Amino acid sequence: MRIRNHDTSPVERKKEIRKDLERWSFQESIYQQKSRIKWLQLGESNSAFFFANLKNRTACSQIKQLQLSCGRWICEEEEIKSEITNFYKALLSSTAPQLPTIRPEICA
Structure with missing residues (x-):
């Protein structure tokens, strides 16, 4: 300067x-x-x-397969997307006194 x-x-x-x-x-x-x-x-x-x-x-952040409430496994990406969407639509629109929870043995 x-x-x-x-x-x-x-x-x-x-x-x-x-x-x-x-x-x-x-x-x-x-x-x-x-x-x-x-x-x-x-x-x-x-x-x-x-x-x-x-x-x-x-x-690690992908869902490769999903077990439905009836026990059947799905592996197709579109089916998985559809099931997840339907699950949360039903969950958010329900007035059930108790909401379904994740089974701890699945998280292991």
Whole structure:
């Protein structure tokens, strides 16, 4: 930062401020680019780890099969979606005094 002469005109002062702003903007741009390059370098080295983690998480959060209340198992994605939708529609529209619960042995 330069030491300014207090005797400068407002126009000159404005020019100096603009120059400072341009210089700071340029420096900020350089820092952003450097940080992006560093992030890409570090991110690329870990991409296999993050992809494997994401793949594992996705696999664990899927419902592959579902047992109906009659005991029959369904495995088709559309059937599972339909059963879940119907279950919650019935659950939310019912006025039953006691709502069905998940059996603890299923959660194990």
